[in-house]
Amino acid sequence: MKRKLLTFFIGCVVATAMCAQTKITLNTDLGKTKISKHIYGHFAEHLGHCIYGGIYVGEKNTKIPHTAGIRNDIIQALKDLKIPNLRWPGGCFADAYQWKDGIGPKEKRPSMINVWWGGAKEDNSFGTHDFLDLCERIGAEPYLAGNVGSGTVKDLSDWVSYVNHPGGSPMADLRKQNGREKPWNVKMWGVGNEAWGCGGNMTAEYYANVYRQYATFMNDWSKDAKLYKIASGASDGDYAWTETLMKNIPHHMLAGVALHHYSVLSWQDKGPSVNFTEAQYFKTMEEAWKMEEFVAKHSTIMDKYDPQKKVDLIVDEWGGWYNVEDGTNPGFLYQQNTMRDAMIAGLTLNVFNNHADRVRGANLAQIVNVLQAVILTNEEKMILTPTYHVMKMYNVHQDATLIPIMIDAPQYEFQGKKLTAVSASASKDAAGKINISLTNIDYSKAHEVTINLRGENFSKVSGQLLSSPKINDHNTFEQPNKVAPKSFTGAKLDKGVLKLNIPAYSVIMLTVEK
Ligand code: AHR
Numbered sequence: 001m002k003r004k005l006l007t008f009f010i011g012c013v014v015a016t017a018m019c020a021q022t023k024i025t026l027n028t029d030l031g032k033t034k035i036s037k038h039i040y041g042h043f044a045e046h047l048g049h050c051i052y053g054g055i056y057v058g059e060k061n062t063k064i065p066h067t068a069g070i071r072n073d074i075i076q077a078l079k080d081l082k083i084p085n086l087r088w089p090g091g092c093f094a095d096a097y098q099w100k101d102g103i104g105p106k107e108k109r110p111s112m113i114n115v116w117w118g119g120a121k122e123d124n125s126f127g128t129h130d131f132l133d134l135c136e137r138i139g140a141e142p143y144l145a146g147n148v149g150s151g152t153v154k155d156l157s158d159w160v161s162y163v164n165h166p167g168g169s170p171m172a173d174l175r176k177q178n179g180r181e182k183p184w185n186v187k188m189w190g191v192g193n194e195a196w197g198c199g200g201n202m203t204a205e206y207y208a209n210v211y212r213q214y215a216t217f218m219n220d221w222s223k224d225a226k227l228y229k230i231a232s233g234a235s236d237g238d239y240a241w242t243e244t245l246m247k248n249i250p251h252h253m254l255a256g257v258a259l260h261h262y263s264v265l266s267w268q269d270k271g272p273s274v275n276f277t278e279a280q281y282f283k284t285m286e287e288a289w290k291m292e293e294f295v296a297k298h299s300t301i302m303d304k305y306d307p308q309k310k311v312d313l314i315v316d317e318w319g320g321w322y323n324v325e326d327g328t329n330p331g332f333l334y335q336q337n338t339m340r341d342a343m344i345a346g347l348t349l350n351v352f353n354n355h356a357d358r359v360r361g362a363n364l365a366q367i368v369n370v371l372q373a374v375i376l377t378n379e380e381k382m383i384l385t386p387t388y389h390v391m392k393m394y395n396v397h398q399d400a401t402l403i404p405i406m407i408d409a410p411q412y413e414f415q416g417k418k419l420t421a422v423s424a425s426a427s428k429d430a431a432g433k434i435n436i437s438l439t440n441i442d443y444s445k446a447h448e449v450t451i452n453l454r455g456e457n458f459s460k461v462s463g464q465l466l467s468s469p470k471i472n473d474h475n476t477f478e479q480p481n482k483v484a485p486k487s488f489t490g491a492k493l494d495k496g497v498l499k500l501n502i503p504a505y506s507v508i509m510l511t512v513e514k
Pocket residue numbers: 045090091092093193194317365366371
C-alpha cells in the first residue's frame with residue numbers, strides 16, 4: 001500500500017514537471033495600437049424582455065424605482081460597467097422599425113406587431129428620445145441601426161436629421177416640439193442589419209449598391225456629428241460578403257464593416273443554458289474560438305482593399321446562444337448565464353484586443369434578459385451575470401495601448417480533439433500600469449502560467465479572479481452573488497517574472513505597477 005502511494009506521488013511530481021505550461025512574453029515598452037473602447041459595446045433590441053420589463057418599466061410604474069421609466073438599478077449597473085456604446089433598436093427588429101412611430105405623445109403612438117420576436121405587440125412607448133436619454137444617463141455613445149430592409153432612404157435620412165440637425169430644419173423643429181432642444185449628435189449608424197438574411201435577403205452586390213444609396217443621404221449636420229457609417233456585415237466565415245463590400249463601396253463612405261458570430265451548438269438544437277454536458281461545453285468553446293479565425297481572415301480580406309486599415313471591423317453581434325429557459329416564450333430568447341458564458345466572454349475579448357489594429361468595435365448580444373445577457377431581471381429583482389463580471393474586469397483595457405504578446409499555451413483535450421486552453425491579452429493604461437487578462441477554458445485542469453515582463457521594471461502585482469466550484473454555476477434571484485469576482489493574491493512577481501496558477505474555467509485580471 002505504502003509503495004503504491006509513493007509511486008503515485010513520484011508519478012505526480014514527474015507529471016507536474018512535464019505538464020505543459022503557459023509561457024507568455026510581454027514587451028511592455030513596445031505597444032503602439034490603441035484598444036478601442038468600442039470593443040466593449042453592448043446591444044439592446046426590442047426583443048423579449050430586453051427593453052420592455054427589462055430596461056424600461058414605464059413612467060407610471062410604482063413598484064420598481066425608475067427615472068423616466070428606466071430602472072434605476074439598471075442605470076447604476078450599466079454606469080459601473082463603463083459601457084462605451086449601445087446598439088439599438090435591433091438586430092432583425094431594426095429593419096422593421098418605423099422610428100417616426102416612436103416619437104411624440106406616448107398615448108398617440110401607433111402599435112405594431114414584432115414579427116421577428118414572438119409576435120409581441122410593440123406599442124412604441126420606448127422610442128428615440130427614451131433610448132438617447134438612456135445613453136446620456138449611462139455615459140454610452142448611441143449606435144443606431146437604420147431600417148434598410150423595409151424603410152426608405154428618406155426615413156433614414158430624416159432620422160439622422162431629427163437627432164442631429166442643430167435647428168431650423170423640419171426634422172429639428174419636430175424634435176424641439178417633442179421636448180428636445182439640442183441635437184444628440186449621434187455618430188454611429190448601422191446601414192441595415194444582416195442584409196443577407198432578416199434585413200432583406202439581399203446578395204452582397206445588391207446590398208453594396210443599396211448601402212451607397214442610403215449612405216449618400218445620411219448627412220453630417222455638424223462638425224460634432226460626423227457620421228460613422230457601418231455596413232451590414234458577414235455572418236461567420238462568409239468572406240465573399242466582406243470582399244464584395246470592400247471592393248464595391250467607396251471607402252470614404254464606409255467607416256466600418258460588421259461581422260456576426262454566435263457560439264451555438266447547432267441552430268436546430270442549441271442545447272441547455274445550464275445543465276450542459278462536457279461535449280456541449282467543448283463544442284461551445286470550439287465555436288467561441290472560431291472568432292479568432294473569422295476575425296483574422298476577414299481582416300486579411302480587408303487588408304487587400306485597405307492596407308492602411310482605415311475601415312474598421314465591427315463585430316456588432318457575438319455571444320452564446322442556447323435553448324430558451326423552460327416555460328419562457330421561444331421568441332424571447334431568455335437564457336441563463338453560467339461560468340461557460342464567462343469563458344466565451346474572456347476568450348473572445350482577448351481575441352478582439354489582440355486584433356485591435358482592425359477590430360475597433362463589438363457588441364455583445366444582448367444587454368438585458370436576452371441571449372448572453374449581462375443583466376437579468378424579474379419584476380423588482382435584478383442580478384448581474386458571470387458575463388457582466390468579465391466585461392467589468394476587462395474594462396481596464398478600454399482605450400489602453402495593446403502590448404504585443406507571445407504566448408505558448410497548453411491544450412484542453414476532449415475525446416481526441418484539442419483547443420487552446422489559456423488565452424491572454426495585455427495593455428498599458430494612461431498611468432503606465434499593465435493589465436493582463438487570462439482565461440483558462442479547460443474543463444478540469446488548472447494551468448501554471450509564467451509571464452516574462454520585458455522592457456521595464458515592475459515591483460507590484462495585484463489581481464482579480466472569477467472562478468466557481470462548478471462550470472454551470474450561475475447567479476439566481478435567490479443567490480445573486482454565487483458567482484462574483486474576488487481579489488487574487490496568487491501571482492508572485494520576481495525579477496520581472498510573474499508566476500501563478502489559473503484554475504480550470506476561470507478568468508484572472510492582473511495589474512502590474514512600477
Ligand atoms: O441577437 C438576436 C438576433 O440575431 C438579431 O436580431 C439578429 O441580427 C441576429 O440574427
